[in-house]
Amino acid sequence: MNNFRLLKTSGKARAGVLTTPHGVISTPVLCPVGSQGSVKTLTPQEVKDLGMDMILANTYHLYLRPGITIIEKLGGLHRFMDWDGAILTDSGGYQVFSLSRLRKVTDEGVTFRSHIDGSQYTLTPELAIQYQEALGADIIMVLDECVGHDESREKVYAAMVRTHHWAERCLEAHQRREQSLFAIIQGGTYPELRKQSVDTLTGLDFDGYAIGGLSIGEPKRVTFDITEQTASLLPPDKPRYLMGVGAPEDIVECVGRGIDIFDCALPTRVARNGALYTKTGRVDIMNASFREQREPIEADCTCYTCRHFSVAYLHHLFRSRELLAYRLATIHNLAFMSNLVRSIRTAILNGTFESFRQSFLASYKTTDEKTRLTQKKKWLEARSEIRTEED
Amino acid sequence: MNNFRLLKTSGKARAGVLTTPHGVISTPVLCPVGSQGSVKTLTPQEVKDLGMDMILANTYHLYLRPGITIIEKLGGLHRFMDWDGAILTDSGGYQVFSLSRLRKVTDEGVTFRSHIDGSQYTLTPELAIQYQEALGADIIMVLDECVGHDESREKVYAAMVRTHHWAERCLEAHQRREQSLFAIIQGGTYPELRKQSVDTLTGLDFDGYAIGGLSIGEPKRVTFDITEQTASLLPPDKPRYLMGVGAPEDIVECVGRGIDIFDCALPTRVARNGALYTKTGRVDIMNASFREQREPIEADCTCYTCRHFSVAYLHHLFRSRELLAYRLATIHNLAFMSNLVRSIRTAILNGTFESFRQSFLASYKTTDEKTRLTQKKKWLEARSEIRTEED
Numbered sequence: 186m187n188n189f190r191l192l193k194t195s196g197k198a199r200a201g202v203l204t205t206p207h208g209v210i211s212t213p214v215l216c217p218v219g220s221q222g223s224v225k226t227l228t229p230q231e232v233k234d235l236g237m238d239m240i241l242a243n244t245y246h247l248y249l250r251p252g253i254t255i256i257e258k259l260g261g262l263h264r265f266m267d268w269d270g271a272i273l274t275d276s277g278g279y280q281v282f283s284l285s286r287l288r289k290v291t292d293e294g295v296t297f298r299s300h301i302d303g304s305q306y307t308l309t310p311e312l313a314i315q316y317q318e319a320l321g322a323d324i325i326m327v328l329d330e331c332v333g334h335d336e337s338r339e340k341v342y343a344a345m346v347r348t349h350h351w352a353e354r355c356l357e358a359h360q361r362r363e364q365s366l367f368a369i370i371q372g373g374t375y376p377e378l379r380k381q382s383v384d385t386l387t388g389l390d391f392d393g394y395a396i397g398g399l400s401i402g403e404p405k406r407v408t409f410d411i412t413e414q415t416a417s418l419l420p421p422d423k424p425r426y427l428m429g430v431g432a433p434e435d436i437v438e439c440v441g442r443g444i445d446i447f448d449c450a451l452p453t454r455v456a457r458n459g460a461l462y463t464k465t466g467r468v469d470i471m472n473a474s475f476r477e478q479r480e481p482i483e484a485d486c487t488c489y490t491c492r493h494f495s496v497a498y499l500h501h502l503f504r505s506r507e508l509l510a511y512r513l514a515t516i517h518n519l520a521f522m523s524n525l526v527r528s529i530r531t532a533i534l535n536g537t538f539e540s541f542r543q544s545f546l547a548s549y550k551t552t553d554e555k556t557r558l559t560q561k562k563k564w565l566e567a568r569s570e571i572r573t574e575e576d
Numbered sequence: 577m578n579n580f581r582l583l584k585t586s587g588k589a590r591a592g593v594l595t596t597p598h599g600v601i602s603t604p605v606l607c608p609v610g611s612q613g614s615v616k617t618l619t620p621q622e623v624k625d626l627g628m629d630m631i632l633a634n635t636y637h638l639y640l641r642p643g644i645t646i647i648e649k650l651g652g653l654h655r656f657m658d659w660d661g662a663i664l665t666d667s668g669g670y671q672v673f674s675l676s677r678l679r680k681v682t683d684e685g686v687t688f689r690s691h692i693d694g695s696q697y698t699l700t701p702e703l704a705i706q707y708q709e710a711l712g713a714d715i716i717m718v719l720d721e722c723v724g725h726d727e728s729r730e731k732v733y734a735a736m737v738r739t740h741h742w743a744e745r746c747l748e749a750h751q752r753r754e755q756s757l758f759a760i761i762q763g764g765t766y767p768e769l770r771k772q773s774v775d776t777l778t779g780l781d782f783d784g785y786a787i788g789g790l791s792i793g794e795p796k797r798v799t800f801d802i803t804e805q806t807a808s809l810l811p812p813d814k815p816r817y818l819m820g821v822g823a824p825e826d827i828v829e830c831v832g833r834g835i836d837i838f839d840c841a842l843p844t845r846v847a848r849n850g851a852l853y854t855k856t857g858r859v860d861i862m863n864a865s866f867r868e869q870r871e872p873i874e875a876d877c878t879c880y881t882c883r884h885f886s887v888a889y890l891h892h893l894f895r896s897r898e899l900l901a902y903r904l905a906t907i908h909n910l911a912f913m914s915n916l917v918r919s920i921r922t923a924i925l926n927g928t929f930e931s932f933r934q935s936f937l938a939s940y941k942t943t944d945e946k947t948r949l950t951q952k953k954k955w956l957e958a959r960s961e962i963r964t965e966e967d
Contacts, residue, residue: 222889226900228904255867255892
C-alpha cells in the first residue's frame with residue numbers, strides 16, 4: 186500500500202502527504218507522545234487544537250496497563266482515549282531496552298520484567314504485531330532489538346541481524362493491511378551496518394522506514410551524520426521516520442537531512458520540568474528573574490497560555506507545584522513545535538528551507554551538549570516525578 | 577453597602593442575589609477553592625464554563641507565595657490569574673491555625689511560621705485587611721482566631737472575644753468599600769457563645785456574616801445543630817456564609833438551615849483522590865470493578881468527562897497516575913456540584929425545597945462518620961501529594 190506522496194523537496198528536506206485511516210497528514214510531522222494513551226495533561230481536543238494530527242502511543246505501556254485485551258474490548262485505542270486523529274504505536278522494542286528490567290533476548294523474542302511491578306512477560310515479533318493490530322493504530326512498528334550507543338560493533342551487528350529476521354516475521358504476521366507497517370533500520374553508529382540494514386529491509390515490502398537506535402546518548406554530530414547517511418539510502422517514495430528525536434533544533438537539522446516523521450516526549454517532558462521554548466532558546470520558568478514579569482512567555486505567541494497568562498503567573502504556578510502549571514507549559518511547547526513544523530513545511534514548499542534553517546539556528550540558542558547528555562542520562566536512569574501540594 | 581437581596585425562602589432555605597464588582601451571583605452558591613490562585617488542574621475558563629461564579633483564594637497562601645506586593649503590582653488577583661468572576665478571600669486566620677507551625681496568638685495578632693519554609697511572619701487584623709484589599713477580592717474576611725473543636729470552653733470563649741476585638745479593628749481598617757467585608761461568628765460548639773458572638777458582631781456594620789470554627793472534626797450532627805442555631809439568629813437581609821463545608825449532602829442540609837454561601841476544597845480534593853460524585857453517592861474510581869466499564873461515570877451527566885470518556889479510561893488514567901486523570905475527575909465533581917446547587921435554588925424558588933432535600937438524601941449514600949473523620953484527620957495532619965510517572 187503506498188500511503189505517502191512526496192510533494193516537494195528543498196535541498197534534502199521533503200514536504201509530503203501521508204494518508205492514514207484517521208486523516209491525511211502533512212509532513213514533516215511531529216507526533217507528541219502519549220505513552221499510556223494520554224498526551225500528558227491535555228485532552229485529545231486540546232492536542233488536536235494545537236495542530237497535532239498524529240500521536241505516538243506505546244504498546245509496551247498499554248500492554249502492561251490496562252492490557253491490550255481491555256482496550257480491544259472497549260473498541261480500540263482511538264475510542265478508548267477519544268482521539269480521532271492518527272496514532273503511531275511503537276512495538277515495545279525500545280521500551281524493553283530502556284525501561285524494563287532483566288531482559289533476555291533470544292532469536293525467538295525478548296523476555297523482560299515490567300517496570301511497574303516486576304512481573305515477567307515475553308514479547309515476540311508476532312505478538313508485537315498482534316498487539317498493535319488489536320490497538321488499531323494507523324502506523325505500527327516492527328519489533329527491533331535495541332542496544333546501547335557504546336556497545337561493541339559485534340553486539341550492534343548481532344542485534345541488527347536479529348532485527349532483520351524479526352522484521353521478516355513481523356511482515357509475515359501483519360494481517361490488517363489498512364494499518365501501515367514500518368521497518369526499523371538499525372546498525373548503531375556504523376555507516377556500513379546502516380547501509381546493510383537499509384539494503385536488507387528495503388528489499389522487503391514495508392510501508393515506511395524508521396531510523397532507530399539514535400539519540401540514545403551518542404554525540405549529536407553522530408546522530409546527524411548517521412541520520413543523513415541512512416536517509417540518503419532510503420527510497421524517496423516511502424515515508425522516513427526518525428525515532429525519539431524532537432528538540433526544536435534537531436527537527437530543523439533532521440528535516441534538512443531528509444526525515445518526514447518525528448516523535449519525541451521532549452517538548453512535553455521539558456514543559457513539565459519548567460523549560461519553555463522561545464525563538465531564542467529554552468527558558469527555565471523557575472528562574473527568579475521571572476517573578477514579576479508581566480509579559481507572556483513570547484509576546485507574539487498566540488497559544489492559550491501566552492494569550493492569558495504572564496510569565497510571573499506561570500513562575501508562581503511552577504513554584505507552587507500547581508497542576509495547571511504543567512498544562513499551560515505543555516500547551517505552549519506544543520504550540521511552539523506545531524508552529525515550527527508548519528514553518529518548516531512552508532519553507533520547503535517555497536523552496537527556501539536552507540535559509541529558514543540558517544535563520545532559525547542563528548537565533549535559537551541550543552542546549553549545550555553536556556547539559557543535553559546529563560539530562561538524557563538522568564532521565565534514562567530514573568524517571569522523575571511531579572509532586573504537587575494539596576489545598 | 578447592601579449587596580444582598582433575598583428573593584424567596586422555602587422553609588429555612590433561602591434563594592437570593594449577591595451583587596459584587598465582578599458579577600451578580602445567585603445564591604445558594606458554592607465557591608471552589610483556589611488557594612494559590614488556581615482551582616487545581618483547571619483553567620479559569622473551565623471553572624466559569626462549569627457554572628462557577630465565585631472562587632475562594634487564600635490570603636495566607638498568596639502572602640507566602642508569590643507575595644501580596646507582586647500580585648498587586650501585576651494588577652491584582654483577578655488579572656494575575658485571569659479570572660473575571662468574583663473572588664472571596666479568607667483572611668488567613670484558619671490557615672494559620674490549620675497549616676502553619678509554632679503560632680503565637682496575642683491581642684495584637686498572630687505570629688506563625690510558614691508551612692513552606694519555616695520563615696516567621698506576623699499577621700494582624702489591619703494587615704489581613706490591607707492584604708485582602710491589595711489582592712482586590714470581591715468579598716474579604718475579618719481575621720479570626722480559630723481553636724480546635726475539642727478545646728475547653730474557656731479557650732473557645734477567649735478566642736471568640738479576641739475574634740470580636742479583631743473584627744472591630746478590621747472594620748476600622750477597611751478602606752476600599754466596594755469590597756464587601758464579612759465578620760466571622762465563632763463560639764465553637766457552645767450555643768450560648770454562638771449567640772453572644774452573633775449579638776456582638778451583628779451590632780457592627782458588616783456586609784455579611786460567616787460561621788467559622790465548624791467542620792473541623794466535630795460530629796456532623798453538631799455541625800448541623802450549631803449551623804441551624806447560629807443562622808436563625810443572623811439578620812435575614814445579610815448573606816450567610818458557612819466556611820469550609822461543601823460535601824454534597826452537607827450543602828443540602830445546610831441550605832436547609834439557612835446558609836447562602838459555601839466554600840470547600842472537598843469536591844476538587846476528593847476528585848484528585850479518585851472519588852467521583854454520583855447521584856447515589858461517591859464512587860472510588862480505583863476499584864477493580866471499573867476496569868472494563870464502558871459507560872461514563874454517570875449516564876445522564878453532560879460534563880466534558882462523561883460526554884467523552886468511559887469509566888474504564890478514567891480508571892486507567894488514575895492507575896497510571898496520568899495528570900489528565902485529576903483534571904477529568906475535577907471537571908466531573910464540579911459539574912455535579914454546580915448542578916446540585918442549581919437544582920437546590922430552583923427547588924427553593926418553586927417552594928419545594930423540603931421535598932427536594934428528602935429525595936436527594938434518600939438516593940445519595942453519604943460517607944459514613946468514621947470514614948469522614950479519618951479522612952479529615954489524615955488531611956489535617958499531612959497533606960497528601962500527587963506523584964506522576966514520566967513518559
